[in-house]
Amino acid sequence: MKAVGYIILTFKFFKENNTWVGICEEFGTSAFGDNIDDVQVQLKELTLLHLNTLERVGERGRVFKENKIKLFHGKPQREAKLKSCPIYPDAYIRHHIQPVGA
Numbered sequence: 001m002k003a004v005g006y007i008i009l010t011f012k013f014f015k016e017n018n019t020w021v022g023i024c025e026e027f028g029t030s031a032f033g034d035n036i037d038d039v040q041v042q043l044k045e046l047t048l049l050h051l052n053t054l055e056r057v058g059e060r061g062r063v064f065k066e067n068k069i070k071l072f073h074g075k076p077q078r079e080a081k082l083k084s085c086p087i088y089p090d091a092y093i094r095h096h097i098q099p100v101g102a
Contacts, residue, residue, distance in 0.1 A: 015090035
């Protein structure tokens with residue numbers, strides 16, 4: 001499926017004991033691991049799997065509406081290139097730009 005747009009998701013990362021945890025706020029998907037890089041990769045993969053499943057069962061539009069997820073058309077613009085925002089030393093929020101198909 002060719003990407004025709006994108007959505008911006010909120011990923012929150014924090015350390016719980018010696019384990020990093022990542023959560024996609026919009027979908028509730030989560031991942032955990034020994035380091036932040038692995039958790040970020042896992043969370044991106046899980047989010048994509050979640051999106052693909054929503055599309056396959058015809059629920060993407062409903063879930064986007066319920067969770068107020070805006071579908072932007074075309075390629076991400078400059079203002080969509082968001083950065084991380086630290087909350088405290090072992091926690092931060094990062095916005096993730098996810099391509100979305102038709």
